[in-house]
Amino acid sequence: MAIRRDALAARREALGFTQETLAQALGVELSTTGRWERGTLTPQPWRRPDLAKLLKVSLDELDILLNPPQTMAAGRSSATRREVMVDAALLAGLIASEHMLGTHSEEPLRQQATLVSASAGVTDLHRKYQAARYGDVARRLPEVNAAVDALVAGGPARQRREALGLQCSVAIVAAKLATKAGDGEAGWAAAERAREAAESAEDTFGLAAAAYQRACALLRAGDSENAEQIAVSAAAGLRGQDPQSATWRGALTLISSVIAARRNDFAAARERLDHADELARWLGADDNIGWTAFGPTNVLIHRTSVAVALNDPRGTLATAEQLDITALPVGLNGRQAQFHLDSAWAHAQLVEDPQAVIHLLETERVAPELVRANPNARSLIEDLLARERRRDVPALRGLALRTGVAA
Template sequence: MDELPIGRRVAYWRGRRKMSQQVFADRLGKSKSWVDKVERGVRRLDKFSVLYEIADVLQLDAQLLLGKEPERRADGLTCIDEVEVEEIRSALERYDSMSRLLTALPQPPSLAEMTKSVNHAWLTYQYARYGVLSRALPKLLRDAQALDSVASGDDSARAAHLLGQVYQIASSALRKLGEYELAWLAADRSMAVSQRADDDLLAGVATFRVGNALLALGRARPALEVNVSIANRLAPGSGNGCEPERLSVYGMLLLQGAMAAARMGDNNTVKDLVNEAKEAADRLGGDENHYWTCFGPTNLELHRAAAAVELGEGGNAVITHERSIVGRDGFHTLLPERRAHHMLDLARGFAQIGDLDRAGEALVDGDRLAPSEIRCRPIAHEVMSNVLRRTRGAPPAPIAELAEQMGVGI
């Protein structure tokens, strides 16, 4: 892409960020015609101030727009930069199972070492330390792929299980950070590998990662169908067990299906799926982290609130928060990613009902829990931009300070 004119690069990255020309123009404070002329090369970008403003809106290093190697961002401890995205992409494009037929591969880690690394990566994700995770992912992917390519006998299924988990971790992190196509690729790889791991529950978890990626790409119908289809196959009873792990995976598939239905505006399907998931959560009893799902009664209420936001029913989301989540012991014991994610959903709910101060306060609360969940996610930037744009006068100091740290203009 280095040889492309600068306008074409702007168009490319705008497309990657899923922005229409009108949305992009609105965020720049320009006209759609201005954007169109820049992208076609009719209008030159000869002011660095405008170039950096474009880079800020697109959330990328300005060097990429100039066709140069990107510099690592100063906030790399909490976010991801284009260097890391390309390293992850390169790792996902490896085919070690074929390469080993042609050349010797480096010695992979042992199963025990790989298991420890994967568990650590899961915790890094669930503590929302996305910058740390993004730098670790390329090596983790290469190691897991190498181990899977050489494992034999009884070790084959275990190695495939670990590789499937690594793909899931990568998919989840990339989706959070706005790299939706890569998130889908990693999730799809996880589904394929999970079939070799001889673990239907791992395949079930891989399914809702695929559903999440599809939903992020705007494909709500396929996301709903894939989640519900696999949930029905894994449902407890009728030949399947009722162990906690199965209840957890089954319940999360239903909840992710509910989120897809909410995106489609299908309120009845949302209610049906959440109620089915509630039965599983009630049988489970408490909030557990089987298969890294964090499924349980509290997480169910978080999804109920999130689905209300997707339906445009911000008031119901706030009511769910105040009646079923505030003061609930289970909420305070959930891992930081889950709690901060909920505060982001709550901020969206408050914004929908016009309570901008509380929307901003929810973002500040989420930032205290897990800064990366608020500062690095494109949706959080959209919410903050919405709050600032609609607030009359200067926003409260904590909100203004967070907006500055996020790079969202007031």
């Protein structure tokens, strides 16, 4: 039976590669990298030096990532996917340290293993956030943050840049979580920590991610002018002709389009959406580089959000009809929920309450924590309750009770 190589996938994601971009760098088919991670195909020996170089591991470490012990990967049926990932990553780190250091001293081995497992921990936070499991992220964040900070402060000097990259990435999660909770000030502070770590690591895309979160935090705090300036300036600074540059330019352009719409500048919003669409089409697929979920489907989701900001319910629904929400990568529950929430708003504005409730129920299904915490969702449910016709929308009352809108 094939054994999934979850630690191999975690290592790839921690370094900012998607399966597609890793395949491109190696000159192999996209399906090949996916089969490597599912355990149905093993890289040929002549591929392994290049793969190890891209993943920044030794050949010994790569061998463990490709051949996880069955007691870890398959024999522990009660283990979570994250536990399997961390176990395999820890063992890979131990072997790599012994190979490089020629010693079995416990302290160097512990440090090397901690760096690899911390990467898996940060990856796990991002996945949970995108799955709209905000409570899990909040509980896990302090532990992962402390581990990463310890690596930056006391880890091996040769690994400092990678540790700083992790520090930037975990601060991005903290910024997202704070902004999502409505705390723009805390979101800004976390985004600033991300920026400082990215500057120390000389990480161009970490700086782009920090700029995006700084803009989001300012927007949440009501400072749309400075938010727009940061997003536009950061996008203009990314001139590379590669998937990561295009992705971050696109993501920053999308947030700036929403900001333009909120100040009722339809022309600027449309121009930016069109530019983001060009970048997404150049990429050619819905992807998740840098945890952005940027791609053609995400551009359409932002078109619906721009129509909402412009108070255009018919435009919102016209765009929504073009969307195949299933085209998004698996696990992007938050993005799916935003699509359903925007659609629910549009139907409510047109007094199409049954359709609005259907979309709210879909929002609850894919992201129950979001619909309970999102002030726009709660406000929408309150508005629908104010004109409730139980015969037409029998599910509305139960939804209101579950989300705490009705007692």
